Amino acid sequence: MKTNLRNTLLTAMLLMAAQMMNAQFLTASDTSESSVKRYKGIINANKEIVDFIEYSLVQKGLPRHLRNLALIESHFNRNITSGAGAVGVWQFMTAHANQYGLTEQNRNDLYKSTKTAAVSLANLYKKYNNWITVVAAYNCGEGNIAKAMAAANSSQYHVFYKFLPEETINHVKKYLNACYATGELQAVLSNYNSSRMNTVFFVKGGSKKDNSQLAETDINAGFNLNIIADELDVDMERLLSWNPGINDELKQKGQGTLYLPTDLMPDFLLRKTKILSRSVKESNTPTIRQ
Template sequence: MKPNFKHIILFTMLLASPFVNAQFLTASDTSESSVKRYKSIINANKEIVDFIEYSLVQKGLPRHLRNLALIESHFDRNITSGAGAVGVWQFMTSHANQYGLSEQNRNDLYKSTKTATVSLANLYKKYNNWVTVVAAYNCGEGNIAKAMSAANSTQYHVFYKYLPQETINHVKKYLNACFATGELQSVLSNYNSSRMNTVFLVNGGTKQDNGGLSETEINAGFSLKVIADELDIDVDKILAWNPGITEELQNKGESTLYLPTDLMPDFLLRKNKILTRSIKEGIK
């Protein structure tokens, strides 16, 4: 099945829906105190923020990346972390050297910001979504590669559990900051668009080495029988593609669902319907 333009538009609408966003990623702290705290830090550093945003726009990057400096350093150019990261962008020596930024210039706002924009642009070319970029900026590309390998997935909401807790918390802070600045939906839409592109890749998704399977996440509310019925396939096939999924749904309440690439768009388009039907039939 080749997705036509109408199919892709509908699929994009589904991925952008609040249901999909809430299932994978969202802000963990939307309290008034949290919003005020982030906004007050931005307002107290207006000149620095303006320069950072200007530099981001000049590089073709979104303004919300200013929130990375916000959570990294609170825009304090003289701060040094316990691990030895320095400046507004908290560059470690090795990261700085990779982009030609000297150790002494890590706390130079202008030089470090220019370096950060190049680094962030390169990370985006590699990962194609800002959530993974923020994680990689914190823990390094090597740790991201290890997590992806362990989870057998390139999608953050699947592999994040294999990352250092500090990085997981860092991403949460970033999403909270973006909520405070009114940019969370933009970040989540970007992430979901990246997921859509993964599903429509030639040979399908991130499981190219496993018979052309694509992946998504489901919770225990989904009935495998209803999924099979809606997709007009045998439930035995779903079980064959997903060994151990029944036990994982029962024990953890959630699981990765693997489907052939040509079936995944149909499942995602009907996901809300499948869940609603699963719940109704489960109550009977």
């Protein structure tokens, strides 16, 4: 018994060591004096905005280093608009803003956009359990993260990052460089190395009706199952076979866990905003009963 326990612990320690070694590339790529000076200069030049952002983050229970996300997104310029149409300090796209109730006109409102960003970042952390993946998801969206995880067959950023858009990979590098400049890099890396992702891409065996592997994600009662089935082009009966009891769960708790085959989950996450929008518009349509 003791030998088996010792071997199990040794295996776990070796696995953790291997993961740590594989993740070593996650560090600042530019530690030059000019880089540090540039990031610190932008922060010092926007002290009032930075103080408000840090206060809002702390109030939400989030780390202060997330102020660096606004730093690399916009340099704290609330009036900036990107070529892709992202607006404000937090560079909200319209669909992302609408998902959290932030109107298109309020995307450059520092107070409202910061409060919205804090909620969005908290939700992303609940799913990914580390800030590096959160920064990547904030940049390219949950759908692209799910696709990369599926392609790499891994939920670890240092494994699946190569399947992400080049812009996102560079965005994460910028974030790590900014955190080096603010003296918070080690906290970010420690958070990553100690994280164990088990929510967004938790895979389990399929049901008796379907032997495929299933991935899970959270949805709320605003989602219409009929529309999910329609958007994913699957039969309602099959959707319910993957999600027995989901109607009762959504009705009683207002939220639930949606299970989909791993090859369908990226499609759902990419269309999540559209599905929710359709669900709201057709809210008077009754949900299929089991």
